[in-house]
Amino acid sequence: MTCDLHVAIVDYADAAASLHAVRDAVFLREQGVPGELERDALDPLCRHALALDPDGHPVGTGRLVPPFLADPDRAEARIGRMAVLRPWRGRGVGDALLRALVGEARARGWRRLMLHAQAPVIDFYARHGFLPEGPRFMEAGIEHRTMRLTLDTAMSVETRDGALAAWLAVLASARRELAVYSRDLDPGQLDQPPVLTALRRFAMRGGHARILLQDPAAAQNALAPLIGLAQRRPSAFEFRAVEDPTDRGYPSAYVASDRGGWFFRPLGHRHEGELRLDDEVRARQLRLAFEPVWERARPCTEFRALGL
Structure with a gap:
């Protein structure tokens, strides 16, 4: 300001x-x-x-x-x-x-x-x-x-536009760290220009996003624009692929920031979910649940090789 x-x-x-x-x-x-x-x-x-x-x-x-x-x-x-x-x-x-x-x-x-x-x-x-x-x-x-x-209190997100707004809110609220659990880089959400712009701003201010994927091949085949952004900002975005059978059966998706913001979707292939920006307890729970899955997952080296 x-x-x-x-x-x-x-x-x-x-x-x-x-x-x-x-x-x-x-x-x-x-x-x-x-x-x-x-x-x-x-x-x-x-x-x-x-x-x-x-x-x-x-x-x-x-x-x-x-x-x-x-x-x-x-x-x-x-x-x-x-x-x-x-x-x-x-x-x-x-x-x-x-x-x-x-x-x-x-x-x-x-x-x-x-x-x-x-x-x-x-x-x-x-x-x-x-x-x-x-x-x-x-x-x-x-x-x-x-x-x-x-x-x-948490707010109900019921539409695609609401999901896009929820992403913008969490990205704007983050200080330096984001934990993202996604099926395939969420087509219709993470490929939209306002969200990509917000992710680029997050990267430019020194942010670091760790992104867990259940289906990296689908994101790669769809030429997900976030992969190209990550190649230009490799220090800001890190991808890993979930391989443990139990982890692959996890149905939900979420993003949690280091300032208490989160957007949680019970069914990861849908837009509906809940958003809150000032709930450090729930955000910490999501980040703690994220850690062991991240440690078990493999790096998405195929993303680094993709020439977009």
């Missing part, structure tokens, strides 16, 4: 001018959202996150609508009005704002969060653990999709 950036939760009455300076620039002038849609009666009742540059100028905003106002029937808070001035995008401002809003929700005991993500930033929210739900839709003339996050 940019040095000296200050992000705080603020009251609307104290910071309205700063909040609207950013929101007007992004929503009204840049995106063409009608003013009557951008401003509403909820603002004074919400908690707001405000990002200030080193000179004290506002550069980013977001708001948290309390559950009893956002959706009383579902008892979930809603994050919205996320906006960052163009010169500050890609510098960690949005991440800091979202972390501040999620932290505020947790502090207030609001465990269920939702938001309407603009289509270009769906992956951004996925990296923070929000899972997509339902079809895309138009709101204020812009394509959106509903996304949800449940704090302090």
Whole structure:
């Protein structure tokens, strides 16, 4: 994140001018959202996150609508009005704002969060653990999709899009180590551009992924793009093939990080499973179960020889 950036939760009455300076620039002038849609009666009742540059100028905003106002029937808070001035995008401002809003929700005991993500930033929210739900839709003339996050408990992953979001979340949460147990490099998941980009970023920041496979030949025959990435970043990715009959009968698949994130699928050939990003106990259990299987498995030397 940019040095000296200050992000705080603020009251609307104290910071309205700063909040609207950013929101007007992004929503009204840049995106063409009608003013009557951008401003509403909820603002004074919400908690707001405000990002200030080193000179004290506002550069980013977001708001948290309390559950009893956002959706009383579902008892979930809603994050919205996320906006960052163009010169500050890609510098960690949005991440800091979202972390501040999620932290505020947790502090207030609001465990269920939702938001309407603009289509270009769906992956951004996925990296923070929000899972997509339902079809895309138009709101204020812009394509959106509903996304949800449940704090302090595992979330159900039910769709292919949800599985992709779960991978992005775990990869973003990892510090240096990943343990991956896969049947055949998960076609439809580990071969998708957003996940490959996240794996490349993980490698570039010094990460190391150990990947156990039950069927390396299937991945090799399918020209799985992760194999090519691993050849370009051999210090970041290490593959082994499961050969012990008991290990080969294991039906599940998972990824576990060194920071408490995990995505577990009971049936490894399906997308459905559970995700959580702050459960060190379960993540450690998966990594401990991974170790003896890794020791019994053979190195996938055929991957190193494959010329992609």
